[in-house]
Amino acid sequence: MMEFAGTVQDAFRGWFGPVWGSHAWIFAKSLAGIVAVLVPLLLTVLYYQLVERWVIGWIQVRRGPNRVGWMGVLQPIADAIKLLLKERIVPSSASKGLFFLAPIVAVAPALAVWAVVPFSPGWVIANVDAGLLVVLAMASMGVYGIIIAGWASNSKYAFLGAMRSAAQVVAYEIAMGFALVGALMAGQSLNLTEIVMRQGGDWGFLEWFWLPLAPFLVVYFIAGLAETNRAPFDMAEGESELVAGFHVEYSGMSFAVFFLAEYANMILVSTLTSLLFFGGWLSPLDFAFLREVPLAGLLAAPGIHWLLVKIAFFMFLFLWVRASFPRYRYDQVMRLGWKVFIPVTLVWIAVTGVMMLEPLASTPPFSLWFGK
């Protein structure tokens, strides 16, 4: 792998000269990384919504899509073609430029954030030192697409949805940020790869941070539901009150782009939950005594497959939650964010700090997580 990269790098130097060759090499390498991440991501988004309809159908004891192709597997393709061919309608009194810009602003941070997400040691487009901060910064950018869409549509339903969403995202971002502070304290780094590597050890899944940081895990996932505007926190869309909320005036592909941003964000929250609290690509069976056993040793080995399994589980959890809970009332959403989550995370940051202090950090069971 490294040899191959070296050969290609030399080839680039040959084509573009010594100075521009290394620039072109970095450019080509990044581009290859982006394609390698975004193509599977977009395919996952495409099929995630089919799986969503299957799963919710199954939970509600009905069939879900099963007509297009075998068992309905071509349904997303049919939907995509339908959306592509639909007319794009722009309201006559809309702010034209911003109306066009809003879906782009919504989807850009949702895709850009994947640059710092590692899939295995070294498998990351940009191994940024402050990776977790980049994730937070990009997550906080997502709200612009919604606000701009609501305002530019010049429609009261869209605007109400946008205002709700802005208040909600600002409220939950604080709790989410504090939950991430807990993860970076325990991981002792802002670099996502390092946070995962610190969860490795001789005790498999017991070493992961879900155990000492359980309150953060719960807060992070629920705040993730709220940040992505998913049920039961989908007040911004609330079809029973606001028709479709901020994207009520959008049709065809510009609607599809909002859709794509939401699903990409859901996958991102699932990925980050797996990375920060569930050991990322580490194996749950990575026990010291198991590593020597011939066949079981394979199960103890880390690998991207573990990460994918964990992501899939949390993606399923999103659907499960949507099918199980009714929509929150708006004042309850605000209460939960400000009066429950923020105090809980603040207290647990102090508790984490105490767990990491010296006499405790080296005594079991705390040495399991903080004694390295």
Next chain:
Amino acid sequence: MSLALVAFYVSAAILLLAALRVITARNPVHAVLWLVLAFFSAAALWLLLYAEFLAVVLVLVYVGAVMVLFLFVVMMLDINFDKLREGFWRHVPLAGGVGLLMAIEMTLVLASREAPSPGAPPAGYSNTKELGRILYTDYVFPFELAAVVLLVAIVAAIALTLRRRKETRYQDAATQLSATKAGRLKIVKDQGADGTGGGP
């Protein structure tokens, strides 16, 4: 010309254009969005100076939080553009004077010393770690002081704007949550219209 220089000129040009549009845009919402772009380009310039932590924090704090609230407020305002532009020429001398003064000050400061551009940091150097170390050792008291000032500002802002209206009815979540079936539900046996307990 190196790639970094190209990146600098492109970001700087976008920054200047965006800053110009902030003060020339007719619609305040557009002005706020141009300001967002200006912050973003400034963050890109900081990245070129190897200040990656500050760059990300600039995006996180200003773009992600402060400007969202700005946008929120500006969108809610009912602005009369004619009224805003009225008296523009009357205020030009004062505004121009202040602007000129600021420009002179900045020129004096910038011209008095030549700041060398920082070279590439050694491998393994972490800007974030260094900043954290310095903030929590050498500058821990100023840092904590700034945090307390901010906290006071938050408390003051809430205290100034908080008012309990008498006519608004509030819900007590604790009472709502402690409601049980026993307190709310009573099974009444239907006595029927004639009181005999039978049906019609």
